Amino acid sequence: MLKRSKVQLYEQIRRAHAHDEVSIRELSRRFGVHRRDVRAALVSPIPAARKVGPAKASPKLDRWKPLIEQWLIADLDAPRKQRHTGRRVWERLVGEHGADVGQSTVRAYVKVVRDLQRAPLVEVNVGQFHEPGEEAEVDFGAIYVYLCGVLTEVSMFVFRLSASGRSFCRAYLNESQEVFLDGHVRAFNHFGGFPKRVRYDNLKAAVIKALKGRDRIETDRFVALRSHYGFESFFCRPGIEGAHEKGGVEGEVGRFRRRHLVPVPHVESMTELNALLLAGCLLDDSRVIAHRRRTVGQDFVVEQAALQPLPIEEFDPSTLSNHRVDSKARVSVRSVHYSVPAGLVRRRLDVKVGADLIRVFDGARLVAEHERGRKGDEILALDHYLEVLAVKPGAMLTASPLGAARRSGAFTDVHEQFWQTARRRLGDRDGTKTMIEVLLAHRRLPPDAVITGMTQALAVGSIDPQVVLIEARRAAEDTVAPVIAIGTRTQIERPAPTLSEYDQLLENTL
Incomplete structure (x- = not known):
């Protein structure tokens, strides 16, 4: 039998009384309840709330409660095994203060x-109001993408304006x-300005050490960024408590992942991924944040006018360091190896480390440029080793730079076909040297032009590098004499010749 609620019981009593017209005594007997419950059901279909009586007084213990609470609060700082028990509290009350109270009480x-x-304190979250242009929040979040077919975890930088969202x-x-x-630099350029204050957690990129309270020892580069633009920084408390102080950006990371990165996107490069993220940011201009009446884009129009103007010069986020080139023509930067021209082995070079690019300089001359890699990567350019391979052609077949060029697509199927044909006709050594001579042409001519030159040479059955260069230059120049239709020649007006200058010359010679 299902247990009925009191509201259901009242309904049955009221229906029986209305249809059967039975007495209160009969209803009490039929439903097995007291007659006062029947009377209450007939008065109201909703049962009256249970009356809660006043708390029972403890006349003997009430005077000692503050003292007991004081002892137990002091116990919070005492060793765990040397704290008051209920019996010890009673013994002290009786022995030291002569209290007349029972032990069980x-x-x-x-x-x-x-x-x-032991009960945790309940923190009440107070809603915040932000004036346009006053504040923003910054955080990193982890996202997964299929980068070149491999599931890869990357970091997503999020900069959120607090007023418009x-x-x-x-x-x-x-x-x-x-x-x-x-x-920061890209976010400020994207918004066309910057807020007066930015909230952070204690990122290593900005904070060297967290001191007492809100004080921090900050990194010089972060201080330089803040000084360049002129905004203020606010650091949240360490740990989970600090996350609630910048809840807007914390929630934004998860919301953006769920809305724009599900299913997991497939991209071929970080450039393609960032184009996808930017499109998602622009799409969010049409969304309406809870409890607001206008869209994010409409609120941003108001906030943009209140942002601080950008300085004339853009801040350079890159850093400069000096590195020695190892015997494999590489410089090691942040646990990543990058190749440089082989002629610079054992030299010390300046390296400009950016967020996306690594630039290597020999004095003022740029000698190498690579996309920034991840810790443990080896990023090699085949072009940097061509002079060495020309001397050691046997090393090219299994050379790591060649493998990197194949994976990146720089060494195309046309290159493979030309190299195989040259090796088959001239042998491994001379065929490889021929291939290297063609690869050196990439330094002077566009890649597409060189590929066209190889294709044209193979089409006529030639592997002569000079033929490749001629066809490549022709493709690069792409110069065709204009065709002038017959009958369209224009008459050129020229003045009649004069001999006055010659007459003067004769006069001077007489």
């Missing part, structure tokens, strides 16, 4: 106090200081 009250001490998101392969600074 004291022990029951001690349990009540201890339960209140408009965000800027950009993906990076790491969370280095250059990435942190580059994200």
